Amino acid sequence: MISVRDIHKSYGQLEVIKGVSFDVTPGEVVCVIGPSGSGKSTILRCLNGLETYQKGEVRIDGQLIDPSARSIIALRQRVSMVFQRFNLFPHRTALENVMEGPVYVKGMERKAARDLAAMYLEKVGLGDKMQNFPDNLSGGQQQRVAIARALAMEPEAILFDEPTSALDPELVGDVLGVMRQVAEEGMTMVVVTHEMGFAREVADRVLFLEGGTIVEEGTAQEVLRNPKELRTQDFLHRVLHPLD
Amino acid sequence: MLSAFERASEYLPVLLQGVWLTIAVTLLSLLISTVLGLIWAVMGRSNFLPFRVFSRTFITVIRGLPIIVQLFYIYFVLPEIGINLTAFQAGVFGMGIAYSAYQAENFRAGFEAIDRGQIEAAHSIGMKDSLILRRVILPQAFRISLPPYGNTMIMMLKDSSLVSTITVAELTRQGQLIAASTFDNMTVFSLVAVIYLLMALPLTYLTHRLERRYKKT
Numbered sequence A: 001m002i003s004v005r006d007i008h009k010s011y012g013q014l015e016v017i018k019g020v021s022f023d024v025t026p027g028e029v030v031c032v033i034g035p036s037g038s039g040k041s042t043i044l045r046c047l048n049g050l051e052t053y054q055k056g057e058v059r060i061d062g063q064l065i066d067p068s069a070r071s072i073i074a075l076r077q078r079v080s081m082v083f084q085r086f087n088l089f090p091h092r093t094a095l096e097n098v099m100e101g102p103v104y105v106k107g108m109e110r111k112a113a114r115d116l117a118a119m120y121l122e123k124v125g126l127g128d129k130m131q132n133f134p135d136n137l138s139g140g141q142q143q144r145v146a147i148a149r150a151l152a153m154e155p156e157a158i159l160f161d162e163p164t165s166a167l168d169p170e171l172v173g174d175v176l177g178v179m180r181q182v183a184e185e186g187m188t189m190v191v192v193t194h195e196m197g198f199a200r201e202v203a204d205r206v207l208f209l210e211g212g213t214i215v216e217e218g219t220a221q222e223v224l225r226n227p228k229e230l231r232t233q234d235f236l237h238r239v240l241h242p243l244d
Numbered sequence B: 001m002l003s004a005f006e007r008a009s010e011y012l013p014v015l016l017q018g019v020w021l022t023i024a025v026t027l028l029s030l031l032i033s034t035v036l037g038l039i040w041a042v043m044g045r046s047n048f049l050p051f052r053v054f055s056r057t058f059i060t061v062i063r064g065l066p067i068i069v070q071l072f073y074i075y076f077v078l079p080e081i082g083i084n085l086t087a088f089q090a091g092v093f094g095m096g097i098a099y100s101a102y103q104a105e106n107f108r109a110g111f112e113a114i115d116r117g118q119i120e121a122a123h124s125i126g127m128k129d130s131l132i133l134r135r136v137i138l139p140q141a142f143r144i145s146l147p148p149y150g151n152t153m154i155m156m157l158k159d160s161s162l163v164s165t166i167t168v169a170e171l172t173r174q175g176q177l178i179a180a181s182t183f184d185n186m187t188v189f190s191l192v193a194v195i196y197l198l199m200a201l202p203l204t205y206l207t208h209r210l211e212r213r214y215k216k217t
């Protein structure tokens, strides 16, 4: 359903994406791993038109993602995103954050949107926090609201950019748990993460990105347990045994 | 010889006529400066380069000119190119335009305090720019801009006295006229000062409350 063909992207002289291609089929969970600065966020942001690119194309069900075209607005409703820093609207309650898209983007009636938002907040385990403002929620709770906000758009796919990197360690589990549940219910997901445990358990496929290219890709088993490329082995070793 | 108190009560009705004009000039120019200031601030963040250039240039020029010169320009120069305004109209527009530059800077600060991530999040659920402005940016910018806005109101109240220089018969001008005919400078200008203070006090109080209320969050 998502197809990426030979994407190139530069900031001035610096080429940060050097020809990346991959496909994501419906219901698939793809994890993207790689060192800092390898272009993981940039690739992800190309998938819903938050980032422009100079060459190549991204298609959602055959429809071209063109950040400068008017059609991008409609396409973004089909591919929502969860960010490292949550990015909730601080002047609105958890419930209002989740209702915002259904009411103002989809034109749903407030009552129906409220029920929908409450349903998704229950689902991420925050049924009792609906009236809280983001300031009064922990990082893990904020991120779960952000996931509910993405789910409430009832998208065909959700992009996650290091959703647990800004969290205290003891809060990571709750968020990953919700993500696993969403994955099990068949959502198409592209997840940039450093959580190798999550990738191993939940990912159908893993892409290892370095220096703006895909160095290795395969099933979680292949890439994480028996990496063929030396660079993948190095990276995994550094992540799993940081003190060596 | 009348006592100072009796003289004051003699001047008061005339001064109060001036008060109404002071309030009218302040409120109308506040309205104009707010609307224009918002327009400049929104143009300043536009993706369209000419809008940004226009907004930046306009604000820089206006801030670099004394308000009194702007008033003279509107009242004395514009008629030469066929634009005739009454003194009151010239005063209101002059003050409104002059202060729109300060309002724009205030609103801009409010806009900039909003984290880019929120705007991206809004994009990611399919909101378009106008909707993001209305639902995400303006409500938050409003809260941030409100306390400085109170200060601007007080400044405008005081600076409305500048329109006396183009013959608008507001409070300061009425004071000058009475003083010129009675030579009772002491009583007249003390009275004028007290009246300004009485008008400014509620605004000061309001601003303090807003500051306290929005500093917390």
Ligand SMILES: Nc1ncnc2c1ncn2[C@@H]1O[C@H](COP(=O)(O)OP(=O)(O)OP(=O)(O)O)[C@@H](O)[C@H]1O
Binding pocket: A011, A016, A034, A035, A036, A037, A038, A039, A040, A041, A042, A043
């Ligand atoms: N706005 C920008 N201007 C210039 N260079 C940028 C910009 N944004 C990102 N880059 C560069 O592009 C490269 C890829 O960045 P990207 O954020 O995609 O990396 P990443 O893999 O997500 O890293 P991290 O794990 O630290 O989040 C980096 O070298 C970064 O410095």
Ligand SMILES: [Mg+2]
Binding pocket: A040, A041, A042, A161, A162
């Ligand atoms: Mg990143």
